[in-house]
Amino acid sequence: MIKIEGLKIKYPDGNTAINDVTIHINEGDTVAVIGANGAGKSTLLMSLVGIVPITEGTVLVDDLMLEKSTLAQIRQKIGLVFQNPDDQLFMTHVYEDIAFGPRNYGASEQEVRERVERVMRQLDIGHLARRLPSKLSGGEKRMVAIAGVLAMDPVLMLFDEPTSFLDPRSRRNLMPVFTKLPITKVIATHDLDMAAAICNRVIVLQKGRVVADGTPETVLLNKELLESAGL
Numbered sequence: 001m002i003k004i005e006g007l008k009i010k011y012p013d014g015n016t017a018i019n020d021v022t023i024h025i026n027e028g029d030t031v032a033v034i035g036a037n038g039a040g041k042s043t044l045l046m047s048l049v050g051i052v053p054i055t056e057g058t059v060l061v062d063d064l065m066l067e068k069s070t071l072a073q074i075r076q077k078i079g080l081v082f083q084n085p086d087d088q089l090f091m092t093h094v095y096e097d098i099a100f101g102p103r104n105y106g107a108s109e110q111e112v113r114e115r116v117e118r119v120m121r122q123l124d125i126g127h128l129a130r131r132l133p134s135k136l137s138g139g140e141k142r143m144v145a146i147a148g149v150l151a152m153d154p155v156l157m158l159f160d161e162p163t164s165f166l167d168p169r170s171r172r173n174l175m176p177v178f179t180k181l182p183i184t185k186v187i188a189t190h191d192l193d194m195a196a197a198i199c200n201r202v203i204v205l206q207k208g209r210v211v212a213d214g215t216p217e218t219v220l221l222n223k224e225l226l227e228s229a230g231l
């Protein structure tokens with residue numbers, strides 16, 4: 001469903017954050033992307049939705065090539081949940097925040113309402129609908145940010161460190177949400193326990209390159225590999 005081929009991303013200051021990365025993600029995959037600080041996880045996710053421009057290589061989403069002219073279409077298929085929910089939430093009410101995406105893509109008010117209500121049910125956050133996003137707890141903000149992306153009906157969801165800023169209970173509550181979401185997911189994380197618990201595949205990035213790609217059992221039990229990747 002998504003084919004990343006020979007991807008290279010060089011930032012304007014000359015820093016190469018992603019180097020010769022080839023990854024094919026299949027429908028239904030839940031993929032963990034792990035790696036030390038600065039390995040390129042966030043850069044990789046951001047490049048898939050065109051926030052960071054591609055220097056070399058290609059990204060194909062359901063046979064649609066990622067480029068300027070297809071970006072709007074691709075952003076309907078791929079949703080990114082940012083590491084910091086404060087970067088994602090900006091409307092006055094939770095309901096409005098979740099409604100923003102579908103509304104922006106021209107859904108009718110009735111469809112918007114149906115979608116918002118559906119994702120609030122899916123994530124069990126209906127009680128937050130009239131709250132101010134800025135006054136929510138970290139875990140509640142995370143759920144609302146996920147809801148806003150889910151309301152776009154993406155085929156692939158990208159999560160950048162979804163368990164950061166969460167206390168142990170919120171983190172525990174998030175896990176079943178992931179396993180229940182019937183959607184292809186890529187999760188950049190330092191949380192190896194979560195990767196083991198919910199992912200069917202683990203990719204290790206080191207200095208912008210893929211150094212391992214396999215099942216959680218093979219990758220996460222390979223001590224030497226994890227140590228050499230700085231984990």
Ligand SMILES: Nc1ncnc2c1ncn2[C@@H]1O[C@H](COP(=O)(O)OP(=O)(O)OP(=O)(O)O)[C@@H](O)[C@H]1O
Nearest residue numbers: 011013015017035036037038039040041042043044
């Ligand atoms: N805007 C930028 N300009 C230049 N270099 C950048 C920029 N953003 C990130 N980098 C560099 O690109 C590399 C990859 O960074 P990235 O944020 O993708 O890593 P990461 O794996 O997400 O790290 P972390 O675990 O700390 O979130 C790092 O060397 C970083 O310094």
Ligand SMILES: [Mg+2]
Nearest residue numbers: 041042043160
């Ligand atoms: Mg990051």
